[in-house]
Amino acid sequence: MTSLGTLHAPLANFRAYKARVVASFLSLPLDLTPDFVLHTDNRTSEYLAKFPAGKVPAFEGTDGFRLADSSAIAYYIASKAGADSPLLGQTAEETAEILQYILSAEADFLPASLSTVGPLIGFLPFIKPAHQVAEEQTLSYLDGLNRVLLDRTFLVGERITVADIVLACDLILPFRAYLTDADRRQFRNVTRYFKTIISQPAFKAVVPSIELCKERPKPATPVKNEKTKKEKAKKAEKPKAEKPKAEKKAEKPAEEAPKPAPKPKSKLDLLPPPKMVLDDWKRFYSNNDTKPDAVNWLWEHFDEEGYSFWKVEYKYNDELTKIFMSNNLVGGFFNRLERARKYAFGNLLVLGQDSNNQIWGYFMLRGQEVPEEVTDAADYESYTWTKVDHKDPKTKAEIEDCFAWEGSALPREFADGKTFK
Ligand SMILES: N[C@@H](CCC(=O)N[C@@H](CS)C(=O)NCC(=O)O)C(=O)O
Structure with a gap:
């Protein structure tokens, strides 16, 4: 029997399970996308051209029919068993x-x-x-x-x-x-x-086992964005200065006021153009083996005036419990780093085991400071960012193994990880 079509989604995704379980019940063949990377593959122009909302899962039939909503896809697949499909209503x-x-x-x-x-x-x-x-x-x-x-x-x-x-x-x-x-x-x-x-x-057959909750996790460490708090306090303290008369006048006929220069989107856009284009690195990293190919490419093209390397460590490792929860914490952080996507690349790994793990990794950032696109992310303060010298042999080996998710330079055994690209 030919496949109904392709379900675009990561394998482990509760929304994608709906269609997969329905297909499994009805023994209907469905193609899957095991290498699908959420937040990356659903943002390509090719995906958005087919599924404009960019949501996951999405279904593409062998006949060209497209559908994007997990329950609608599940219902549609249930209907492929015919009008008296055992999974649909009979009246x-x-x-x-x-x-x-x-x-x-x-x-x-x-x-x-x-x-x-x-x-x-x-x-x-x-x-x-x-x-x-x-x-x-x-x-x-x-x-x-x-x-x-x-x-x-x-x-x-x-x-x-x-x-x-x-x-x-x-x-x-x-x-x-x-x-x-x-x-x-x-x-x-x-x-x-x-x-x-x-x-x-x-x-x-789709979800072999589900471990039930033993202990309800405590809320993740509250956001400690001191900078924002301080800025707010400063603003509140500052009395509003009276504007000089000339300035007041200029406010009246709006058309006469000189137009302010367009604001650059990011201070980083004002830096001299880098010799290495970050997107070229991201593409090379995604399409090649990390060791030795991608890291060799990186060291050959790395522009140390345009970028800096940072070791990133979670501050509250002793509060981490399950590996999957630590990895979710990283996923949540990366979601909130959206503004930094143009200027940053990194890997955060979960090392260790359940109830004894840590979040550790390296980022490559545009410029020589941690930019506001990163410091503005709600959970930035939950991580220590230490600038490092990538030419130091130990650091270099750690960066390589971190980006490869394996190797003897990792401080502990690898459990899981996420790439920010
Ligand atoms: N109602 C939709 C919601 C889909 C949805 O929000 N999917 C998440 C992944 S589980 C997603 O696409 N997130 C990526 C994004 O919003 O960019 C469904 O059930 O399919």
Whole structure:
């Protein structure tokens, strides 16, 4: 049987699981993209031309049909088994109920649950009042669902449908990282239901095991952006100076006032053009083996007046627990470094094991200081940035192994990592 098409997404992504589990239930072949890099591959002009919202997952049928929304893709794949697809409704009422549960999971539950769990695993900044509201909404939804499931095995009818698959995938993150044993007892029908769905062989074929949350993580270290606080305090202290009369006059006829010179987007754009183009490096790094090819390219082209190297270390390693949570913390930090993408490249690695790990890595920055595009990121203050001499043999070896995610110069065993490019 020929493949239905390609699902563009990283393999480990709860939204992509929806379509993959549906295809697995129906034994429908679906091509996957194991090398897909979120935030990179969905930002290429080629991807955006096909899927303008740039969201992941996205589906591209062998017949050219394109679709971009995880639940819509799952529903579409369910429909490929024909009008009496076992995962779809058999009556108008069942179909409407399936839609009811899918839409409510996406609109009422998922935003609240992501805003509840995200700040605890470092995906989102922790803002106490917003977190409280999200938690209330999450728990209220789970309470309602618990009542719905009191005397039901599945959401609609007597068999599993696409609604169960969508909801179970949306429940993975809270069950892994938020709902403790006590919560699972409180929402016992939801827990029984979740376990039933994820233990189906077709589900297990895609997501073999889901470790349930043992201890709810504490909110990630609060953002300590002292610079912004100080700047705000300074602004508040400063009395507004009376403008000189001439300046006041000039304000009146706006058309007569000289136009201010256009503001440069970044101070870094005023630096002399670099001899090495950062995008050339990023492209070479992405398309070649890091050692020896990419690092040899780097040392051959590196422009030490245009760029500087920085060792980056997380300040609160003793608060880190699971490897995947530390890596999520790095992912969250990189998301908030978006403004720096044009001026920075780096790798942050998670080294060690669960309950004993550290975040460590190297960045290459445009210019000789850490630019405001980096210092403005909410969690910048949670990391130590130390300028280093890349010509020092030990540092050079560390940079190479850090960028390669392997090697004897890493201070501890490699567990996971992320590249900022
Ligand atoms: N409603 C959409 C949401 C998709 C979505 O937000 N996906 C995330 C990844 S899980 C994404 O594309 N993030 C990248 C971005 O927003 O640039 C769906 O369910 O497919």
